[in-house]
Amino acid sequence: KIEQGKHLEKKRLSRELHDGILGKLSGIRLNLFVLNKKKDSATIEKCLPYIKDLQEVEKEIRAMSHNLSEDVFSDQVNFNKVIHNLFQETGSFSNVHFSIHMDELIDWTRVSTINKIEIYRILQEGLNNIGKHAKANNVIVRMVQDENQIIIELIDDGRGMKTESKFKGIGLKNMKERANTIKGTLHIESQKNKGTSLQLLLPKKYIFESENS
Template sequence: MTEKVEKRVAGSLTRFYVVALFIVAMLTLGGLYLIRKTIMSLNYDGRVVNVAGRQRMLSQRLAKLAILKTGKIAYRDSADFDSLLTVWKESNQQLATRKLMVGSDIVTWKSGPLDEMFARLEPVFNTIYQGLNKINDDNLSLSEKKQALDIVLQNEPVFLNIMNDIVFQFDKESFARLKNLERIEWILDIMTILVLFAEGLLIFRPVVNTTRRAVRLLTESEDALLKANRDLERSNSELIRVQKDILRIEEEKYQLQLAEDRIRASALIEGQEEERRRFARELHDGIGQMLTGLKLHAEKLGQTQFTDEKQRERFNQLVRLIQDTIQTTRQISYNLMPSVLSDFGISAALNLLCQQTSQASGLKINFQGIEKRIALSQAIEIGLYRIAQEALNNVVKHAGAENVNIRLEQNKNSIILQIEDDGKGFLIRNLKNKEGSFLTQNGIDNIRTRTQLLDGSMEILSEPDHGTTLEVKIFV
């Protein structure tokens, strides 16, 4: 009778255990499937956004070539006007029909807002496309081509604005899918915990009770007690081994999570820097060139005679405004991605940054760097430059300082960047909130994140009315 009960209990516990493991396995596989599916979707979203961004670039390039062709101005652009126009049209058709050819893959999507945006874009695109075709038609007269060019230039800003809305909508929907994945992942984690909790109640607790009864029976004899002690020793050894395995697994999981966070943050920062480089190129090569051409045309127009001195003054104001706009565009392009950083290295870039910041803010900024160029990777140079930018911005906005000293030093295996000011300072403990994480309003979190991504260390020394010193050390 006792043997039947033991078999029945053992069978019941085994079934419970198998079912629990099956549920945990299914939840794990389901989570992996959803994560993989979402990653593939986000990858496709990135491709679609790239094509949409290329559409904006192509429209601007075609408009520039149209201006040059209509004005019969010589240019060195190696791209064929017909080829660019064909690629522009085909990409627009693929985006509008929601079937985008990317290599050997066909990317599709479903979105009511995007369909409505592409519907608004269609007539604008057709108008520009027809105008570009007329400009490219050698059989039309110059006046007809100029009329077509006016239509193209009137509709291009509308086209660019709608394409911007489309790109932002793609990004918004991609972010929404990512948030949905996070919610599903939370649900799966909670379900897994509940299953494990039920497993503890329905399996491990009965096993413990059965073991307790067996031990109590074995204590009736000395031999049984010795045998039970040996069993307990073996159980303890196994339990210790299991505990060590659990601790090791938890540590690996924690390290994996840290690595994933660093990869995600690194990808975001790299994406930001790439977008800055792209914007800088577009400002310099696109708008900057167009403004320069506008200035040249204005200067030629200034050679004509004006009947009224007021007209001459207004014209001079217009030329000055164009020059200020060109200078502002160049400054914005430089701030996005300074060319001196790639041309002459981090030391020259920091020196120029100090001069520009000093001129703009009125602070006395002293830079002590290395005269020769330091052989560093592009990632380290950009990271150090952005850290210095953020630190100087904090000094200008919050420190109330008069003097700032910046020092760049190279040791045997490290690069040290130190920013010191004589401002009002602060208490270090005020930088932390209740959870102990650094606040972001003063840019400290941005500096800390970039330092960690470069495998470096950051130290802040400050006291009220005694200034602040920030030291970043990057190991190379």
């Protein structure tokens, strides 16, 4: 039992490192790469916000090493805002156009912090992949609900991916595992030169904590 617990914890930490910290760092590196070509004051001005991003990474590493990664999230009560920040951060420097549609009526206070972290990480790796692979112009994020489930979609109009490359990298595999961890399912659809869409389905009966607990 203890060994199994350790094993799970190791896997969790590996995912946190890969999707959270590594992803953020390579995002920042990509954004700062422009300094290789241009060093005028406007460019430097544009790069300054990445100091703040580096501080965020520091905060995440600190939280992780204290095994308290939840703190990063409970700081910000409003999950809608956390998600908005994630996409604004990413969009501010790239040429990709982001649209965010979030159903304000989804009651995120009924979703545990641990589950919100998993959702956040899935979107974060989805975004990392769009930045690294998709060459997209437009990205749409949708979070809606129907009677039975929360539906989260991340859609890009990039170059799509080959079916056989599915789940070969660590990123997509982690996303699947994270979805399973929170009793959800992740569907990926992709068409060459049309784009890729991720759909995360979260049954309400699992994702919402019961009202009387």
